Amino acid sequence: MTQTKTRTANYDPIARPYQWLEYLTLGRTLERTRLHYLPTLTRQQHALVLGDGDGRFLARLLAQNPTLQADAVDTSAAMLQLLRQRCEAASPTASARLHTHQANALAFTPPTPQKYDLVVTHFFLDCLTQPELDTLVARITPTLTPGALWLLSDFRIPTGPMRLPAKLFVRSLYLGFRIITGLRTTHLPDHTTPFTKADLTRTAHHHLLAGILSTELWQTPSS
Structure with a gap:
């Protein structure tokens, strides 16, 4: 959830230690999640990457x-420096x-007349409220080329015996990030x-974990 940016959350204080906090909490599982589809992304030329953290x-x-050109958007100056x-x-x-671009993704305007064939949101959408997510999708999709890909990674609540443990785990993550960063979102939105x-x-x-x-x-x- 480090990649998440809202109007009030401040991720500068955890920018440098975040990688090791992530490893201590979940090992390299988040990293494996982010990289799972990387080998398939070989032909893209213009990427919009929202909240990639470090x-x-x-x-x-x-x-x-x-040959890929990339626009990386984040509200955290410290995260962008590490990136x-x-x-x-x-x-x-x-x-x-x-x-x-140090900016809120909800207000970011791509450089005209830029069109993207790839959008990446790893553990970013999960810290938006539902109205914010709806707004973001409405803003971004007109900037995409035909056949463009949107790669996302997020937490989810599975069905079955893992449902309750997952709900408790996700709730604890939201609480922790509220204390550390001021994040106000409390529930996973529907993307x-x-x-x-x-x-x-x-x-x-x-799916992992x-x-x-x-x-x-x-x-x-495609057309």
């Missing part, structure tokens, strides 16, 4: 795609291909409904 995913993406450092260390041409209304189609999904974590690929119509 940039571990984007660094790998830029290194894999030597740029990590990306430049991973790819010698990253400084020319990466554009960072499926606004994505479907925006004419996106889920083309792939993968007994279904508590999910990574998904959605796609815009």
Whole structure:
């Protein structure tokens, strides 16, 4: 949930220790979730990356795609600084291909006339309220090319015996981030409904940690 940005949350204080806090809490499970579909993202040319935190995913993406241009948006200056450092260390041409924007994703306006064939939101949507998520999808989808991909990773509440443990775990995460960052969101929003209304189609999904974590690929119509 580090990638999440709202009007009040402040992620600067946890920017540097976050990687190790993540590893102490869930090991490398979040990292495996983020990277699961990375090998399939080899042809994209223009990416919009919202709330990638310290940039571990984007660094790998830029290194894999030597011609990819990326706009990275985050409200945290400290996170963006770490993101740029990590990306430049991973790819010698990253400084020319990466554009960072310290802004709220809900108000970010892509550089005109930029169109994206990839959007990435790893553990970002889960800290938006439902109205905020609806607004974000409505703002972003007009900037996407035909056949563009939207890659997301999030927490989820599975059915079956893991439902109650998952609800308690997610609730504890929200409480912890409220105390540390001031995050006000308290419940997982529904991304499926606004994505479907925006004419996106889920083309792939993968669950980890007994279904508590999910990574998904959605796609815009081809024409």
